[in-house]
Amino acid sequence: MKIAIIIRFLTRTGGATREAFMLAKMLQEDGNQVVIYTFAFNPATCFPGLNPDVDIKALEKYQNPPQNFFTKIPLFGTRVMRWYENKNAKALARIIDTDTEVLNPHDQISTHVAYYFKRRMPHVVSVWMMNDLDIEQWSLFDDVLLGGRPKRGVRWLVAWLRDWYENRKFFSRQDAIAFIVDITRQRARRFLGLDGTIVRSGLDLEQFAYRERAGIFGKKIKLLCQGIFYNYRRFEDVILALPNLIVLGYEPELTIIGDFGHKDTARSYYASLCKLVEELGLHERVTFAGVVSEEALAHAYMEADIFFFASIQTWGIAIFEAMASGTPVIISDIAGATEVLIDHKTALFAKTGDPDDFARAARELAEDRELYCTISREGNLFVSAQLSWSRYAEAMMELFRRTYSIKTHPKDEKTIAPRERLLFFVYGVLAFFLSPILLLRAYRRKKYIDLDHPRVLVVPMLRRIGDLVCATAVFRAIKEKFPEAHLSVVVGGNIMPLIARNPRVDQVININDTLFAGWLGRGKFFLFLFRQHFDWAIALVPSPLHSFINIFSCASVRIKTIRQERSSAEVLTDWFNNKPILFKNHTSLPGHYLRLLEEINVHASSRRMEVFVTTEGERKAEAFLQEKRTTPSSMYVGICVSAGSVMKEWGDARFSLLTKRILDDPNMHIFFIGTADDEERIDVILRKLESARAYKIIDFSLAELPSLVKRCSMIIAGDTGIIYIAYALGVPLIDILGPVDSREQPPEDEKSILIRPQGVNPSRFVFAQHGPAEIQRAAMDAITIEEVWRHTQKMLEYIHSER
Numbered sequence: 001m002k003i004a005i006i007i008r009f010l011t012r013t014g015g016a017t018r019e020a021f022m023l024a025k026m027l028q029e030d031g032n033q034v035v036i037y038t039f040a041f042n043p044a045t046c047f048p049g050l051n052p053d054v055d056i057k058a059l060e061k062y063q064n065p066p067q068n069f070f071t072k073i074p075l076f077g078t079r080v081m082r083w084y085e086n087k088n089a090k091a092l093a094r095i096i097d098t099d100t101e102v103l104n105p106h107d108q109i110s111t112h113v114a115y116y117f118k119r120r121m122p123h124v125v126s127v128w129m130m131n132d133l134d135i136e137q138w139s140l141f142d143d144v145l146l147g148g149r150p151k152r153g154v155r156w157l158v159a160w161l162r163d164w165y166e167n168r169k170f171f172s173r174q175d176a177i178a179f180i181v182d183i184t185r186q187r188a189r190r191f192l193g194l195d196g197t198i199v200r201s202g203l204d205l206e207q208f209a210y211r212e213r214a215g216i217f218g219k220k221i222k223l224l225c226q227g228i229f230y231n232y233r234r235f236e237d238v239i240l241a242l243p244n245l246i247v248l249g250y251e252p253e254l255t256i257i258g259d260f261g262h263k264d265t266a267r268s269y270y271a272s273l274c275k276l277v278e279e280l281g282l283h284e285r286v287t288f289a290g291v292v293s294e295e296a297l298a299h300a301y302m303e304a305d306i307f308f309f310a311s312i313q314t315w316g317i318a319i320f321e322a323m324a325s326g327t328p329v330i331i332s333d334i335a336g337a338t339e340v341l342i343d344h345k346t347a348l349f350a351k352t353g354d355p356d357d358f359a360r361a362a363r364e365l366a367e368d369r370e371l372y373c374t375i376s377r378e379g380n381l382f383v384s385a386q387l388s389w390s391r392y393a394e395a396m397m398e399l400f401r402r403t404y405s406i407k408t409h410p411k412d413e414k415t416i417a418p419r420e421r422l423l424f425f426v427y428g429v430l431a432f433f434l435s436p437i438l439l440l441r442a443y444r445r446k447k448y449i450d451l452d453h454p455r456v457l458v459v460p461m462l463r464r465i466g467d468l469v470c471a472t473a474v475f476r477a478i479k480e481k482f483p484e485a486h487l488s489v490v491v492g493g494n495i496m497p498l499i500a501r502n503p504r505v506d507q508v509i510n511i512n513d514t515l516f517a518g519w520l521g522r523g524k525f526f527l528f529l530f531r532q533h534f535d536w537a538i539a540l541v542p543s544p545l546h547s548f549i550n551i552f553s554c555a556s557v558r559i560k561t562i563r564q565e566r567s568s569a570e571v572l573t574d575w576f577n578n579k580p581i582l583f584k585n586h587t588s589l590p591g592h593y594l595r596l597l598e599e600i601n602v603h604a605s606s607r608r609m610e611v612f613v614t615t616e617g618e619r620k621a622e623a624f625l626q627e628k629r630t631t632p633s634s635m636y637v638g639i640c641v642s643a644g645s646v647m648k649e650w651g652d653a654r655f656s657l658l659t660k661r662i663l664d665d666p667n668m669h670i671f672f673i674g675t676a677d678d679e680e681r682i683d684v685i686l687r688k689l690e691s692a693r694a695y696k697i698i699d700f701s702l703a704e705l706p707s708l709v710k711r712c713s714m715i716i717a718g719d720t721g722i723i724y725i726a727y728a729l730g731v732p733l734i735d736i737l738g739p740v741d742s743r744e745q746p747p748e749d750e751k752s753i754l755i756r757p758q759g760v761n762p763s764r765f766v767f768a769q770h771g772p773a774e775i776q777r778a779a780m781d782a783i784t785i786e787e788v789w790r791h792t793q794k795m796l797e798y799i800h801s802e803r
Contacts, residue, residue, distance in 0.1 A: 010036070034054050241308075394656070469498070536557045652684065
């Protein structure tokens with residue numbers, strides 16, 4: 001995938017800059033083509049030595065807004081500044097490669113660049129990494145701790161209008177948004193009506209090595225702060241805490257690392273801090289180190305006794321760099337990092353803007369060595385387990401891929417393409433005109449039904465594997481009641497191989513056959529049905545097309561599923577069927593299928609599904625296992641990373657981490673099962689695993705796949721076709737349901753484990769309208785690796801007990 005990372009400036013060190021650099025590096029290592037685009041780049045001042053081996057493109061000439069009397073005029077000056085920013089954004093958009101697939105802006109002005117590029121190339125996907133929110137209605141700089149005051153009256157109206165324009169033109173045009181903390185997401189919801197996914201930033205654990213601590217001995221304490229100089233850093237709170245520590249007999253030494261010369265506001269803030277230090281007589285205890293090298297920064301973390309983060313900032317990579325080094329951290333209680341940290345376990349929280357409380361926390365650490373060591377150790381363990389640049393890149397790549405899939409394949413399974421809509425309309429009109437003739441023929445057909453040899457037409461879901469497998473219980477029930485019946489099934493060509501060898505089915509009708517293609521082809525299809533002399537037609541799905549199939553079949557009994565919330569097209573066509581049966585939401589779909597059969601006097605109770613293997617599939621599966629030279633004690637776990645819909649996919653990164661745990665058992669082998677479309681994704685996972693017991697399997701056809709699934713000890717996947725194939729074959733399975741309603745369709749027996757998100761209601765249904773995409777994703781994201789691993793261990797214990 002070709003990805004463009006966009007960031008306003010690469011001229012100084014900072015968290016957002018490091019984030020963009022490391023994301024580019026990780027994505028490129030995974031085989032993606034990455035280019036970083038920026039207004040200006042200075043390798044001498046922007047993390048020298050850290051620059052990844054990726055292409056960085058900057059404007060040849062960045063146009064700085066003029067600094068004069070006019071630009072300082074309220075409203076007018078802001079407008080001038082924005083005009084120049086937009087001019088630079090347009091220029092940067094023009095140099096982005098036109099074959100770029102994904103844009104990834106990392107700040108607000110970068111969304112302007114994405115917007116202008118998308119105007120030329122509308123197919124491209126843009127995913128905004130929103131680290132902070134800085135709009136007219138809300139900004140860090142407006143906090144009351146910094147002297148800000150709420151906007152009211154005309155000021156509020158002007159701010160609202162500005163944000164409305166910015167949001168409508170630029171922000172809302174993003175295809176997806178990643179938030180680093182939930183508080184930023186809440187503000188985006190409140191002020192802009194935007195939502196998105198939480199993606200935590202990363203950390204280079206190798207750069208910031210861990211040093212085990214034993215506590216603070218003596219009265220001398222080395223304190224550290226780090227960050228580019230902005231007034232929201234609240235360095236003054238730490239400086240003001242020093243006199244309190246001195247009174248208590250301690251000898252604190254504070255080092256503040258960060259760029260204080262990059263702009264006027266930074267220089268002004270630095271000057272105010274210097275003045276404060278002089279007033280307090282702390283010039284011998286406070287050192288402003290300025291910009292330091294990466295090696296010096298890592299050494300500073302290593303030597304410090306306590307790291308202070310008094311900022312009201314939303315995240316702060318520096319916090320986790322200190323924790324990785326084993327340095328206990330004291331942070332303000334409204335910092336975004338408090339969402340993931342625990343007070344008195346992984347960090348100490350202090351009241352924001354209260355120097356006395358920061359001094360209290362420092363004293364607590366100095367006097368309680370057990371607490372000091374606990375926070376040092378637990379903080380490092382948290383960072384090591386939860387934060388890394390590779391995890392961040394995997395999460396972002398997952399979001400890129402998911403958003404790209406939705407953008408390039410926007411239609412839901414139930415959505416009819418424009419050409420199909422026109423065909424539907426034409427043949428719908430024809431069906432209405434011909435309905436008297438067709439219904440008369442169907443009525444006369446009653447006289448000729450041979451109950452010993454009835455001709456039955458079943459029309460399941462035309463394109464989905466899982467639904468077709470569920471329908472096999474219908475095929476079996478009909479044949480058990482009428483062994484000599486002639487059973488025909490209409491399916492789509494993509495899933496037809498799955499039932500081509502089903503002994504219950506006498507005729508498989510491929511609706512996608514070339515004979516039935518095009519305008520006349522659809523007419524030929526209906527004419528073909530007309531000539532088959534069906535006695536009974538059973539439409540399992542509530543769609544208008546299924547009603548057309550039933551009426552053109554001229555069957556005397558036309559059974560059809562109808563749903564509670566019907567579309568206007570369904571209402572207009574459902575009357576073609578003389579036996580409409582309502583499917584009640586949140587009830588068993590296989591049970592409903594069997595209830596349909598009661599209209600033809602078939603009373604079945606078994607919902608057992610059936611899938612049959614082929615001779616070719618058996619040969620191929622055996623040859624595959626022999627080629628891998630596995631032992632009799634080997635066990636095979638099949639994993640499918642794709643799920644037909646991105647809303648039902650658990651995520652490649654999670655599957656990768658789960659697979660590592662499974663492979664800790666030397667007898668376990670992993671089959672990553674998919675199609676050619678999944679090859680790139682599987683290759684990325686295999687490169688990370690570096691295991692000879694993990695295999696990519698993309699060359700088994702749908703007819704051959706059951707033979708491979710049958711040989712698996714267990715299948716793990718989202719609620720997709722392979723789950724139902726495994727269920728029909730009696731193979732143990734773990735179905736990661738996510739948003740899927742477990743009451744309607746998924747399998748459930750002693751060999752099936754269904755993983756539902758805790759505290760999240762289902763939002764994806766068989767026939768009812770799905771919930772919003774963000775709710776569906778939230779349901780899938782709520783299922784953790786630990787939860788799936790726990791169920792995997794449980795299933796492995798069951799498999800061992802059965803062997």
